[in-house]
Amino acid sequence: MDTISTDVAIIGAGGAGLRAAIALAETNPTLRIALISKVYPMRSHTCAAEGGAAGVIKPDDSFDLHFDDTVGGGDWLSDQDCVEYFVHEAPKELLQLEHWGCPWNREADGSVAVRPFGGMKKKRTWFAADKSGFHILHTLFQTSLQFPSITRYDEYYALDLLVDDGRCQGVTVMEMRSGQLRQFHAKAVIIAGGGAGRMFPFSTNGAIKTGDGMALAYRAGAPLKDMEFVQYHPTGLPNTGSLLTEACRGEGGILVNKNGRRFLQDYGMGPETPVGKPQLKTMELGPRDRVSQSIWHEIQKGNAVSTQWGDCVLLDMRHLGEKMINERLPLVRELCASYLQVDIVKDPVPIRPVVHYMMGGISTNTKAATPLPGLFAAGECACVSLNGANRLGSNSLVELLVFGHRAALSAIEHIQGLPAANTAALNARAEETQARIDDLFSRTDGTESMSGLRKEMMDTMEKNVGIYRTEEGLQEGVSKIHELRQRYQRVILTDKTSVFNTDLFQALELGSMLDCAEAVTVGALARKESRGSHQRLDYVERDDKKFLCHTMVHHQGLDVPRVDYLDVVITKSPPGVRDYSGDHK
Amino acid sequence: MSRRPLVREVPPTSWYFRHPLYLRYMSREITCIFVAAYCVLLVVGLQRLSSGPTAWDAFLTGLKSADSIVFHLLALAASVYHAATWFGATHKAMPIQIGEEFVPPNVISGAHYAVWAVLSFVILYLAGVF
Amino acid sequence: MTQVTQLKERLVQLEVLRYNPDTDTEAHFQRYEVTCYEEWVVLDALNKVKADIDPTLNFRWSCHMAVCGSCGMMINGEPKLSCHTFLRDYEGVIRVEPLAHFPIERDLVTAPDDFMEKLKRVKPYIIPKEKKPISEGEYKQTPAQLMKFRQYSMCINCMLCYAACPEYGLSPSFIGPAALTMAHRYNQDSRDGGRMERQEVVATHEGVWECTFVGACSEACPAHVDPASALQQMKITSSIDWIVEHLIPGGKK
Numbered sequence: 001m002d003t004i005s006t007d008v009a010i011i012g013a014g015g016a017g018l019r020a021a022i023a024l025a026e027t028n029p030t031l032r033i034a035l036i037s038k039v040y041p042m043r044s045h046t047c048a049a050e051g052g053a054a055g056v057i058k059p060d061d062s063f064d065l066h067f068d069d070t071v072g073g074g075d076w077l078s079d080q081d082c083v084e085y086f087v088h089e090a091p092k093e094l095l096q097l098e099h100w101g102c103p104w105n106r107e108a109d110g111s112v113a114v115r116p117f118g119g120m121k122k123k124r125t126w127f128a129a130d131k132s133g134f135h136i137l138h139t140l141f142q143t144s145l146q147f148p149s150i151t152r153y154d155e156y157y158a159l160d161l162l163v164d165d166g167r168c169q170g171v172t173v174m175e176m177r178s179g180q181l182r183q184f185h186a187k188a189v190i191i192a193g194g195g196a197g198r199m200f201p202f203s204t205n206g207a208i209k210t211g212d213g214m215a216l217a218y219r220a221g222a223p224l225k226d227m228e229f230v231q232y233h234p235t236g237l238p239n240t241g242s243l244l245t246e247a248c249r250g251e252g253g254i255l256v257n258k259n260g261r262r263f264l265q266d267y268g269m270g271p272e273t274p275v276g277k278p279q280l281k282t283m284e285l286g287p288r289d290r291v292s293q294s295i296w297h298e299i300q301k302g303n304a305v306s307t308q309w310g311d312c313v314l315l316d317m318r319h320l321g322e323k324m325i326n327e328r329l330p331l332v333r334e335l336c337a338s339y340l341q342v343d344i345v346k347d348p349v350p351i352r353p354v355v356h357y358m359m360g361g362i363s364t365n366t367k368a369a370t371p372l373p374g375l376f377a378a379g380e381c382a383c384v385s386l387n388g389a390n391r392l393g394s395n396s397l398v399e400l401l402v403f404g405h406r407a408a409l410s411a412i413e414h415i416q417g418l419p420a421a422n423t424a425a426l427n428a429r430a431e432e433t434q435a436r437i438d439d440l441f442s443r444t445d446g447t448e449s450m451s452g453l454r455k456e457m458m459d460t461m462e463k464n465v466g467i468y469r470t471e472e473g474l475q476e477g478v479s480k481i482h483e484l485r486q487r488y489q490r491v492i493l494t495d496k497t498s499v500f501n502t503d504l505f506q507a508l509e510l511g512s513m514l515d516c517a518e519a520v521t522v523g524a525l526a527r528k529e530s531r532g533s534h535q536r537l538d539y540v541e542r543d544d545k546k547f548l549c550h551t552m553v554h555h556q557g558l559d560v561p562r563v564d565y566l567d568v569v570i571t572k573s574p575p576g577v578r579d580y581s582g583d584h585k
Numbered sequence: 586m587s588r589r590p591l592v593r594e595v596p597p598t599s600w601y602f603r604h605p606l607y608l609r610y611m612s613r614e615i616t617c618i619f620v621a622a623y624c625v626l627l628v629v630g631l632q633r634l635s636s637g638p639t640a641w642d643a644f645l646t647g648l649k650s651a652d653s654i655v656f657h658l659l660a661l662a663a664s665v666y667h668a669a670t671w672f673g674a675t676h677k678a679m680p681i682q683i684g685e686e687f688v689p690p691n692v693i694s695g696a697h698y699a700v701w702a703v704l705s706f707v708i709l710y711l712a713g714v715f
Numbered sequence: 716m717t718q719v720t721q722l723k724e725r726l727v728q729l730e731v732l733r734y735n736p737d738t739d740t741e742a743h744f745q746r747y748e749v750t751c752y753e754e755w756v757v758l759d760a761l762n763k764v765k766a767d768i769d770p771t772l773n774f775r776w777s778c779h780m781a782v783c784g785s786c787g788m789m790i791n792g793e794p795k796l797s798c799h800t801f802l803r804d805y806e807g808v809i810r811v812e813p814l815a816h817f818p819i820e821r822d823l824v825t826a827p828d829d830f831m832e833k834l835k836r837v838k839p840y841i842i843p844k845e846k847k848p849i850s851e852g853e854y855k856q857t858p859a860q861l862m863k864f865r866q867y868s869m870c871i872n873c874m875l876c877y878a879a880c881p882e883y884g885l886s887p888s889f890i891g892p893a894a895l896t897m898a899h900r901y902n903q904d905s906r907d908g909g910r911m912e913r914q915e916v917v918a919t920h921e922g923v924w925e926c927t928f929v930g931a932c933s934e935a936c937p938a939h940v941d942p943a944s945a946l947q948q949m950k951i952t953s954s955i956d957w958i959v960e961h962l963i964p965g966g967k968k
Contacts, residue, residue, distance in 0.1 A: 040827070042872045043775075043783045095849040101841040101904060103861055103868050110855030134782055135868065142839040142897070154831070177820055178588050206777035239754065242780045308722050335780060338799065339754075451766040495771040497737040499588055500821040503770045589736035590818035590826050595884040604792065607881060610929045674928065677944035678951060685862045 001172075001430055002182040003423075006034040006151075008411050009171055009186035011158045012213055013037035014044030015133070015397065016379030017192035018140035019093075019404030020411075025147035027412060034184055036153045036173060038208065038505075041141045045194055045206045046400065049133025050245035050331060051117060052125035053397035055091035058114060061122040063087045068573065070395060073119040073287045074359075074388020075532035075542065076575040077226070077550070077568055082366040082384045084571065086395075086402050093401035094126050102139040103128050115328075116250045116280050117394045119287035119580075123280070125394040130245050130331045136397055156182075157505060158212065160433045161189065161220040161375070164425040167418075168220065168374035172433040176505065179498030181437065183430040187418050188374050188411035191217055192404060195358040195380040196516040197230075198509075201458035203355035204236055204243040213381040215512035217362040218519065222370040223552040225383040225566070227360035227516065228524035228534050231391055232292040232467055236354030238309035240339050244332050244351060246393040249284040251328050252276040253317040255295070256348070257303040263313070267294040269580045276319045279582060286580040289390040289533040292353035296467045305350055312350035321345075353467065357396060359387045359533065360523070363552060363566075368407035369414075376410055378403035385550060385568075389532020440507065446492025450507050453491060457484055457510070457517055465524055469536050474525040481517045482560060488514055489558070518561060523551040526563050544575050613670045619663035622656075672697040723753040727760050727802060731772065732812040734819050742819065744810075745769075751802060757809065758786055758797040761823075774823035781937055784873035787814045788823050794878035794935045815878040816887075830874055833890045837916050839897040842909025854906045864903035867896050867945055869938045876932035876942050882925055889925040890917065892932035892942035899945035902952075910952075918953035926950070 008024055010017045013035050021035045037044070056066050066087040071078050098104055098112065104126050105113040117125040128135040144150055155176040162170035162183065170185040193213015197205035218224050234255070235244040249255070254275055257263045262283065265272045269286040273279045284291070295313050298304055304311035317325065317332075322345045325333050329344075336342045342349045361383035368376045368384070379400045386399055464477030488511060495503035529543035530536050549565040556562055601607040633644035647653060675697060676690040709715065727749055734742040747764045758776055765772045774797070776786040781799040789812040790800050797811075817825035847854065876892035883889045898917045902910040917923055926946045933943040 039775075039777065039785070040831070040872075043777050043785045045777065045783075047783050047871075048778045048780060092849055095853055098853045099841070099843070099847070099849060099906075101901070101906060103865055103904075104853075106856055106858050106861055108858065110857045110860075112853050129865075131782070131869075134871075138868070138870075138872075143841075145835045146838070146840050177826070180587075206779065206783060208777045240779055331782075338781075338801070450770070493770075497735055497771075499736050500773050500824045502765075502773045587736070588820065590820055591734050591736070591742060592818045593742075593815070595816070595881075597885060600881055600884065604931070606931050606934060607929070610881075610931075614927075674930070674947075677933075677941065678947035680944065680948070682859065682863060685859050687862075 001427075001434065002180070003427075004034065004182060004184050006032045006184055006186045007415060008032075008188045008190065008408075009034045009036060009184045010190045010192060011036050011171060011216065012044070012192035012194060012379070012381070013041035013141075013152070014192060014194055014379065015046040015136055015140060015400035016404035016407070017044075017190070018137070018144050019401050020190050020192060020378060020408040021150045022140065022144050022147065023405045023408035024412065025149045027408065029147075029149055031149060031412070033150045034153060034186065035144075035150055036156045036158060036171070036184070038155060038157045038176065038212065040154045041144075041152070042138065043208070044137060045209055046137040046397070047134045048204070048206060048243060049136075049397055050130045050243060051247040051250070052115060052127035052132045052394045053094055053136065053401075054117065054120065054124045054392070054394040055094040055126060055398055056087065056124055057091050057094075057112060057126070058123065061124050065121050066090070066124060069120045069281070070386070070392060071388070071573045072576065072578050073392040074385075074390055075578060076544070076548065076570075076573070077229075077385060077388030077531060079366070079385050079569040080571040080573060081569050082386050085366050086386055086399065089402040089405070090398045093398060093405065097136060097139055097401065100139050100143045102135055105129065115247060116278060116285060117392070118246050118249065118285050118291070119281060119392040120394075121281050125250070127247065130247055130329050133397055157508065158193075158216055159437070159508070160429070161216055162426045162429045163220050163372070164422055164429065165419075166373060168372050169421050169426055171216070172430045174437070177500055179501060181430070181434050183426065185421055185423065185426055187415035188376065190368075190407045190411055191362060191375070191377040191381055192379045192407075193381045195361070196513055197355045197358065199457060199513040199517045199520070200230075200355040200461045202241045202462065204233055204241055205355070210509035210513050211381075211516035212509060212512040213377070214361055215515040217370060217372070217375060217377060218515055218555045220372060220375070221555070222372045222375060223363045223554045224516070224519045225360055225363035225550050225552055226385060226389075226523065227358070227519040227553060228527055228551060229359035229389050229532060230355060230465070230520065231288055231357040231359060231533050232353040233356035234288055234291040234295055234353050235315050235351040236356070237335065237339055238307060238312050238350050238352050241354045242335055242339060243354070243356065244315065244335065244349070245329070246288070248315060248317055248329060248332055249278065251317075251324065252278050252320055253284065253315055255284055255291070256314050256316055257298050258305045259303065261303075263298050263303065264291065264294055267297065269294070271582045273582065282580050282582045287390055287392060287578070290578075290580060292467055293535060295353050299352075307350050309350070310352065312352045314348040315351045316348035317344045318346065318348065357391055359383065359385070359389065359391055360520070363550070366406075367410045368403050369410050374414060376407040378407040383550075389534060440493060440504070441496050443490075443492055446490045448487050448491040450491050450493075450503070450510060453484055453488060454506075454510050454513075457481065457514060460484070461517060461520070465521055467535060469524055469534070471525075471536075471538050474521060477521040478518075478525050481514065481521050485514045485518060486558060515555070519553040522561055522563060523553055527551055548575065613666065616663035616667040619660040620667060623660045623664070668701065725751050725753045725802065727751045728808045729760060729764065730808050730810045731823070733772075733822050735821060746808075753803055755802050756798055757790055757795075757800045757802065757811065760802065761797060761811070773821050782871060784871035787873045787875050787878065788812065789815055789878065794875040796873060796875070796937050799937060814874060816880070816884045817874070817877070827874060829887065830872075830877060830891065830894065833894040834872070834897060837890065837894050837898040838909060838913050839894075839901060841901065841904065841907050842912060843906060844908030856905050860905040863905070864900050867900035867903065867940060870896060870900075870940050870942075871938050873937065875935040875937060879931035879935035881929055881931065882927060886925055888921045890922050892946065895923055895949065896940060896942040896945040899949050902949075914953065914956060917949060918956065923949045923953060
């Protein structure tokens, strides 16, 4: 098997991976950097993010306010030392992007413009029309092209981390276009592989969001943290699940039920604000978990609009006017016109909550280091925890930048004075991976259909681990996913050829999703409280005595994973009440 | 058991039959033959003019022949098509930005048509048509 | 609101080009028949084929909202994004082939190496006009200055324009619409000072001067970038550069 020697291997070339690569190349141009991704970087799901990236920049705003919004939005599960670091670094990262050419929207005087976003007390979301993620990704990718020390390995699927001597020292990958396995021997590995929303049948996530990065670290011994916290974005298209950015509401769009009532006021987010004049942090600008949960309740109550795609509520943007929509929400208009044949200038659009983001992920500290030395993680695949129990919109895009950068700096610190690698041991690990793949190819007595297993997993997650959860449902979810993990060992490939075999890639991705799904279900069952996006009908209150801590799930092979807990770091904001009513101070 | 990318050849002389847009492009390009031919005719005419009245009269007689009239009709059609496609595309090569807006394409092509009409009128007037 | 209607079903026939280097020396078509919903796109039909009928069919896709650029392919001979090609616009058998003018790796998966190399060649990044530390804040850029290049920054790198461009098909050394447009995007950005550096790459025979303004690229572009306009504008600046350098006394590059 080919071996490639490098200094830092980065797995995932989205916003976080690219930012880490650039930071490494700028800080030390002699470092050899391997940027490994299962897709070409421009395809990374960062491109689909729409609304914007938050950073304190206007004179009426402050780091303390951004801190409070984030900690409150996370229902006090965020580690406050991490949030403190984050809010200070955020504007610097966004300015750096601007210097690299990101086409941020501007005020008339040429300074960067900001827009209001959910759960934020002040306007601080930088944006580039409604394609902010797209522009951030392309700015980073194009900027990365000027650094000769970054070598890209596009369409390489990461299979297993190489761990020896208690340290992560590389990764075994498959070159997708040839089916050949190769090893990277590295002094540090940064995982930036994204989230795992595709374990659910209905999400805003692209095909590639299958939790491979999370599963890589998890199987190598790094725990996954807070996996049960899955964010439902309130406004997704009811047929494809495509995202309609929160900016629809930030610019003034309203949510109404079948009777035309702005129902959010019935769920603690009132009083009703004037149409088209949204007030920050209340009504339609409440946090995503509360808004999604309210929509769920309205649907249960029978106030939903029935459509051929199921029960929905309506997002009404007509009052914004055609000019504003074309200027600020052109992608939204195009998506609704193409996929739903609705013109948002003339009609309200039916929407419903969709799985969007995973707050949980590979456990890291504020320096983006996992408990496994040599292994770092950043972006949606990581859980620092910045976002706690619920992420505020526009914190994620800037999280990629802050922690991508931080992971690079931590990797540089780590690789000083490392002992030489034991190549024989690493080769042995790589051979184990080769054997695993060979076994998958040569299996003839498999009884399981890959797409069948995948469907069962998705149905289980949808049914048992939704917006509202119960003990019974979660028990069923835990045992069903556990069963699926066992049955996965007997999955059989229909395509056994070597060139760009997507049957194989989908089978590997299913393995990653099942591992992550087990962490989600087990964590959800164990957390007997309601907090942020984890809501239980049987434990409706938040329980700070028992559960002001992070769920840590540890991989135990085919056995049920082990769960323990890690205290949340509280510095200056003791747990309070999340108040999104109009009278909040 | 390895890569063997397959390259699909593009037929070098018949590629333009693959799509109506390509055929329109080729017909646009062919008009330049007529434009060039007409320029040659004008140069020949100048040469005949400078060679004295006999040559000039012979040239004028030739212009009235059936072949000449057919050629002129074709050349006129080609030139109009040439100009129309050119005017339609000019806004791409010369965008005019005023503040945050761009001058609409039909204003730019409309201005070209207007100038063409004025020039045509002036030339016809000088030629004694009016 | 409209009354509840059932989602209409439709039997779709796809004629898909297959090629597996492990087993084939040539490409060949394969016919599939699959039940779809009327509102679906071609990508949905392909996914259903892969899940229920033939798991050995290979194609790229991700976002399903025309922003990642993965799913470009030829549909009835036109370069399209399969996630944005609606079954309601097609009748009869739908022919699906890999994106034209790129080598076929496998089935509908092409090798984009040539494009990736050319994209890098045009230096698609800010070469600052004046350096400034981030402690001094942002470069001021008015909304009008932003509009000057914004359209050209919308490129999703889907390569439909390369499939549409006959020049690229006939002269593979042509740098091509999207890569050249990326150079123009940076040239037009008020923060950038790298135009002359890029001209050395783009104002060449394989650069903008290979283009004969067929305009098929702009027709095919799903992101309304209008690459043809970028290339023609660069031809003009290239010509002016040449005149200044060669015909104007004291004119420098």
